[in-house]
Amino acid sequence: MSLTAETLWKLLSAVRERQPLVHNITNFVVMNNTANALLALGASPAMVHSSDEVEDFVAISQALVINIGTLYSEQIAACKLAAIKAKAAGVPWILDPVGAGATPYRRAAAAALAGLGPNVIRGNASEILALALERGQGKGVDSTQGSDAALEAARHLAVRARATVAITGAVDYVTDGQRVIAIDNGHPLMARVTGLGCSATAVIGAFLAVEQDALTATAAALAVFGTAGELAAAEATGPGTLQVTLLDQLYGLNEQLLAKTSRWQIITCS
Amino acid sequence: MSLTAETLWKLLSAVRERQPLVHNITNFVVMNNTANALLALGASPAMVHSSDEVEDFVAISQALVINIGTLYSEQIAACKLAAIKAKAAGVPWILDPVGAGATPYRRAAAAALAGLGPNVIRGNASEILALALERGQGKGVDSTQGSDAALEAARHLAVRARATVAITGAVDYVTDGQRVIAIDNGHPLMARVTGLGCSATAVIGAFLAVEQDALTATAAALAVFGTAGELAAAEATGPGTLQVTLLDQLYGLNEQLLAKTSRWQIITCS
Amino acid sequence: MSLTAETLWKLLSAVRERQPLVHNITNFVVMNNTANALLALGASPAMVHSSDEVEDFVAISQALVINIGTLYSEQIAACKLAAIKAKAAGVPWILDPVGAGATPYRRAAAAALAGLGPNVIRGNASEILALALERGQGKGVDSTQGSDAALEAARHLAVRARATVAITGAVDYVTDGQRVIAIDNGHPLMARVTGLGCSATAVIGAFLAVEQDALTATAAALAVFGTAGELAAAEATGPGTLQVTLLDQLYGLNEQLLAKTSRWQIITCS
Numbered sequence: 005m006s007l008t009a010e011t012l013w014k015l016l017s018a019v020r021e022r023q024p025l026v027h028n029i030t031n032f033v034v035m036n037n038t039a040n041a042l043l044a045l046g047a048s049p050a051m052v053h054s055s056d057e058v059e060d061f062v063a064i065s066q067a068l069v070i071n072i073g074t075l076y077s078e079q080i081a082a083c084k085l086a087a088i089k090a091k092a093a094g095v096p097w098i099l100d101p102v103g104a105g106a107t108p109y110r111r112a113a114a115a116a117l118a119g120l121g122p123n124v125i126r127g128n129a130s131e132i133l134a135l136a137l138e139r140g141q142g143k144g145v146d147s148t149q150g151s152d153a154a155l156e157a158a159r160h161l162a163v164r165a166r167a168t169v170a171i172t173g174a175v176d177y178v179t180d181g182q183r184v185i186a187i188d189n190g191h192p193l194m195a196r197v198t199g200l201g202c203s204a205t206a207v208i209g210a211f212l213a214v215e216q217d218a219l220t221a222t223a224a225a226l227a228v229f230g231t232a233g234e235l236a237a238a239e240a241t242g243p244g245t246l247q248v249t250l251l252d253q254l255y256g257l258n259e260q261l262l263a264k265t266s267r268w269q270i271i272t273c274s
Numbered sequence: 275m276s277l278t279a280e281t282l283w284k285l286l287s288a289v290r291e292r293q294p295l296v297h298n299i300t301n302f303v304v305m306n307n308t309a310n311a312l313l314a315l316g317a318s319p320a321m322v323h324s325s326d327e328v329e330d331f332v333a334i335s336q337a338l339v340i341n342i343g344t345l346y347s348e349q350i351a352a353c354k355l356a357a358i359k360a361k362a363a364g365v366p367w368i369l370d371p372v373g374a375g376a377t378p379y380r381r382a383a384a385a386a387l388a389g390l391g392p393n394v395i396r397g398n399a400s401e402i403l404a405l406a407l408e409r410g411q412g413k414g415v416d417s418t419q420g421s422d423a424a425l426e427a428a429r430h431l432a433v434r435a436r437a438t439v440a441i442t443g444a445v446d447y448v449t450d451g452q453r454v455i456a457i458d459n460g461h462p463l464m465a466r467v468t469g470l471g472c473s474a475t476a477v478i479g480a481f482l483a484v485e486q487d488a489l490t491a492t493a494a495a496l497a498v499f500g501t502a503g504e505l506a507a508a509e510a511t512g513p514g515t516l517q518v519t520l521l522d523q524l525y526g527l528n529e530q531l532l533a534k535t536s537r538w539q540i541i542t543c544s
Numbered sequence: 545m546s547l548t549a550e551t552l553w554k555l556l557s558a559v560r561e562r563q564p565l566v567h568n569i570t571n572f573v574v575m576n577n578t579a580n581a582l583l584a585l586g587a588s589p590a591m592v593h594s595s596d597e598v599e600d601f602v603a604i605s606q607a608l609v610i611n612i613g614t615l616y617s618e619q620i621a622a623c624k625l626a627a628i629k630a631k632a633a634g635v636p637w638i639l640d641p642v643g644a645g646a647t648p649y650r651r652a653a654a655a656a657l658a659g660l661g662p663n664v665i666r667g668n669a670s671e672i673l674a675l676a677l678e679r680g681q682g683k684g685v686d687s688t689q690g691s692d693a694a695l696e697a698a699r700h701l702a703v704r705a706r707a708t709v710a711i712t713g714a715v716d717y718v719t720d721g722q723r724v725i726a727i728d729n730g731h732p733l734m735a736r737v738t739g740l741g742c743s744a745t746a747v748i749g750a751f752l753a754v755e756q757d758a759l760t761a762t763a764a765a766l767a768v769f770g771t772a773g774e775l776a777a778a779e780a781t782g783p784g785t786l787q788v789t790l791l792d793q794l795y796g797l798n799e800q801l802l803a804k805t806s807r808w809q810i811i812t813c814s
Contacts, residue, residue: 025414033575033591035303035344039468044513049468050373050414051303054346057379064376064414074575076594076618078346103590106604109597144565144590144604196795198579198589242792243584252512255466295684305573305614309738314783319738320643320684321573324616327649334646334684348616522782525736 007185007223012266013259015215015224020046024066024213028206029053029083031073031102034199037247038069041203044254045228047210053079058086066213068097069206070122072104072113073145073199080113087120096212098124100205103145105134118165123218125161126170126205129154136161151175155184168218170208170226172201178223184272185223189230189265191237197247204229207254227266232257234265277455277493282536283529285485285494290316294336294483298476299323299353301343301372304469307517308339311473314524315498317480323349328356336483338367339476340392342374342383343415343469350383357390366482368394370475373415375404388435393488395431396440396475399424406431421445425454438488440478440496442471448493454542455493459500459535461507467517474499477524497536502527504535547725547763552806553799555755555764560586564606564753567635568746569593569623571613571642574739577787578609581743584794585768587750593619598626606753608637609746610662612644612653613685613739620653627660636752638664640745643685645674658705663758665701666710666745669694676701691715695724708758710748710766712741718763724811725763729770731777737787744769747794767806772797774805 025048030038035051042049052061055078062068068090070083090097099122101114114135118125127135129149130142136157142148151173162169162181170178176187194200204226211225212218232253233246240246295318300308305321312319322331325348332338338360340353360367369392371384384405388395397405399419400412406427412418421443428439432451440448446457464470474496481495482488502523503516510516565588570578575591582589592601595618602608608630610623630637639662641654654675658665667675669689670682676697682688691713702709702721710718716727734740744766751765752758772793773786780786 025416027414031591032302032572033579036306036468036576039303040513040517043466043468048414048416050376051301051344052373052376052414053344054379056347057345057377060377060379061414074591074593075597077596103592106590106592107597107600109594109600144567144588144592144601146565146588196583198576198583240792242795243580244788244791244795247580247791248514248518248788251514251517252510255512255514295686297684302572306576306738309573310783310787313736313738318684318686320646321571321614322643322646322684323614324649326617327615327647330647330649331684518784518788521784521787522780525782525784 007220007268009263011220012224012227012262015211016228016257018214019210022214023048024210025050025064026067026069026206026209026213027052027061027065028069029086030069030071030202033073034202037199038203038206040251041254042206042210044251045207045210053082055082055085058082059089062086062089062095063093065095067209068095069209070097070117071100071102071202071205073102073202075110075113083117084120087117091121096123098122098126098205098209098212100202101127101131101135104131105142106144122167123212124168124170124208124222125165126172126208128201129171129173132161132169132171133157147173151177168222170222172204176226176230178219178226180219183219185268185270187223187226187230187268189227189267190233193237193240193243193246194233196243223268227268231262231265277490277538279533281490282494282497282532285481286498286527288484289480292484293318294480295320295334296337296339296476296479296483297322297331297335298339299356300339300341300472303343304472307469308473308476310521311524312476312480314521315477315480323352325352325355328352329359332356332359332365333363335365337479338365339479340367340387341370341372341472341475343372343472345380345383353387354390357387361391366393368392368396368475368479368482370472371397371401371405374401375412376414392437393482394438394440394478394492395435396442396478398471399441399443402431402439402441403427421447438492440492442474446496448489448496450489453489455538455540457493457496457500457538459497459537460503463507463510463513463516464503466513493538497538501532501535547760547808549803551760552764552767552802555751556768556797558754559750562754563588564750565590565604566607566609566746566749566753567592567601567605568609569626570609570611570742573613574742577739578743578746580791581794582746582750584791585747585750593622595622595625598622599629602626602629602635603633605635607749608635609749610637610657611640611642611742611745613642613742615650615653623657624660627657631661636663638662638666638745638749638752640742641667641671641675644671645682646684662707663752664708664710664748664762665705666712666748668741669711669713672701672709672711673697691717708762710762712744716766716770718759718766720759723759725808726811727763727766727770727808729767729807730773733777733780733783733786734773736783763808767808771802771805
């Protein structure tokens with residue numbers, strides 16, 4: 005499926021109708037917001053972490069989201085079990101390598117998970133550069149680079165990991181190594197709310213559950229999420245109200261709002 | 275104490291006056307919201323999980339809430355220690371068997387805890403069916419059944435576990451195996467906010483701290499929580515604002531609002 | 545630097561300009577809110593807990609916040625590693641001894657961390673009394689004492705721990721053992737939102753990153769946070785909206801609002 009205004013609406017409607025079960029192994033900072041973003045979108049989230057049950061849970065899910073924000077050794081083990089099971093069971097999965105460049109431990113964990121065949125990898129510019137170049141980057145979990153600075157690295161990473169790679173920032177880029185789509189939604193205030201990148205990753209997970217082409221699913225999810233964020237920022241009086249209003253906007257998005265507000269561009273189609 | 279409009283107000287007032295310390299061993303998704311729901315209600319919440327201190331903490335608490343949402347082995351051990359101590363010390367406790375039917379691991383943990391003598395068990399229809407029938411049910415942590423479909427199973431479970439059992443859904447049912455009370459408050463939008471079932475469980479915990487009859491405490495708590503949710507949904511523009519407004523409503527509930535909005539029915543009184 | 549109306553604005557502006565990386569090892573209840581408070585203020589928060597990486601992360605941070613709210617053994621170990629590293633690397637750090645008086649386990653952990661040289665310790669009156677007097681205090685994580693009742697204990701603790709000690713409550717007191725500053729901002733409704741004390745601790749962390757004098761940094765941070773809370777309470781309709789509006793106010797604070805609303809008094813200057 006190629007990306008058109010109709011595709012966005014079609015995929016969002018599919019999420020709302022099918023209510024896919026999205027299994028999240030994610031960080032403690034954003035669990036509540038991620039679950040709420042998925043519920044507001046129309047999906048059915050579950051946060052399940054124990055090595056004792058992640059494989060069973062992946063098997064009944066329509067997508068898997070792995071986010072290494074608040075990493076610890078038991079969780080890395082659970083993430084690996086879940087990723088391997090997802091691959092074996094044909095469940096699409098997405099990796100969010102939070103703060104991948106901040107410490108050697110985090111870099112190693114992100115690289116190991118990227119090697120287990122994620123369908124999509126989403127990060128900010130510093131995270132994608134750290135993963136692509138295998139070296140330290142960024143300031144903690146925040147990016148020190150614009151998203152465009154990581155685009156070439158993202159294309160290389162996409163080829164090496166055989167994955168769709170998304171860099172989010174002022175402009176979001178999505179690439180499978182050859183094709184590149186740029187999405188120009190969102191608002192600078194979104195960077196002042198914790199974990200909206202993590203929520204974007206989870207929303208991509210929901211779209212992967214209803215669309216096989218990972219590039220299309222990822223770009224559509226980011227356009228939908230960015231549109232909701234942009235509409236929310238227009239109403240918000242600060243980051244507190246933005247976080248709340250974003251959920252209302254995800255819930256209320258309709259075909260007209262999407263057609264009017266979403267902006268993207270297919271840059272390369274080689 | 276039997277359930278009347280006056281009982282609701284009397285018990286809510288008792289929570290506000292006595293500010294019972296409610297010990298929660300709960301999941302990472304809802305900790306913040308659960309603590310805030312208890313504070314808005316007038317109780318004094320604490321989230322304490324380590325096996326090194328749960329027994330000491332139960333001993334100073336007026337009620338204990340155990341919720342298995344984001345289960346892992348150390349937490350199951352801590353839950354068991356806490357439940358056994360609560361029983362020995364006469365501290366009432368409530369079990370929330372989140373996603374009990376989703377995996378064998380979760381089913382086993384829920385069954386083991388249900389065997390330790392909870393005063394109340396609260397779940398959605400799929401969770402209560404899974405626990406009563408000892409088999410898989412539901413879609414992840416969401417119910418695939420209406421609450422009425424689980425009523426007979428709830429009555430059996432109540433007898434077997436010697437507990438009050440609550441099934442929440444479009445209509446909430448509370449039973450001790452013989453008596454059944456149906457509460458008809460709430461709003462469909464509440465299902466689009468994560469963890470409101472968990473908050474309802476915690477509110478029941480607070481009511482158990484001020485009312486010995488578990489059936490009355492549970493039904494009153496669900497009527498209060500459902501009333502607050504219903505009033506909040508009338509103001510909300512989506513699930514984001516609902517989550518916030520619900521806390522304001524719990525905080526602001528008064529006798530008149532409760533009398534006007536709460537709706538329940540004693541179905542069986544054999 | 546001594547505390548004046550200009551100091552408040554100067555330090556807040558310094559946080560916004562330098563965006564210090566603040567490393568938090570904190571509890572699961574407040575992680576999201578703490579991160580959002582720091583982002584709204586203008587700092588760059590990270591929540592990093594694993595013993596495998598806390599030392600590396602401290603080394604790249606401008607301040608460290610340690611909060612024992614939802615304590616467990618691995619986390620105590622990580623906190624100790626991080627505190628020792630912070631001391632060695634000259635990174636200022638603050639201890640929040642949540643519920644220090646509630647259980648022997650919690651008391652021992654708080655005392656051990658207080659012995660590792662925090663620049664600042666912030667708690668409610670019961671927590672500071674428990675830490676100073678080395679005995680049980682409080683009701684769970686809530687205080688049973690007014691902040692003034694703990695002032696003498698705070699002065700002794702400050703001398704013994706060679707730290708600045710802050711007691712927050714209706715009035716906040718900050719002391720280095722000799723000097724005492726009282727801050728009279730905030731609103732009673734703030735006690736009905738979970739973790740605002742933890743957020744205050746994190747905000748102090750951000751101010752420690754831009755101001756070497758711990759007494760000044762701590763008092764300024766509490767005046768800024770209390771001012772934002774007071775302005776938010778004036779708009780809020782309950783604890784739900786207060787939590788959201790507080791973030792908007794932290795984000796929007798300007799020199800005029802600070803000058804007009806902040807209230808503090810230097811009580812002792814011996």
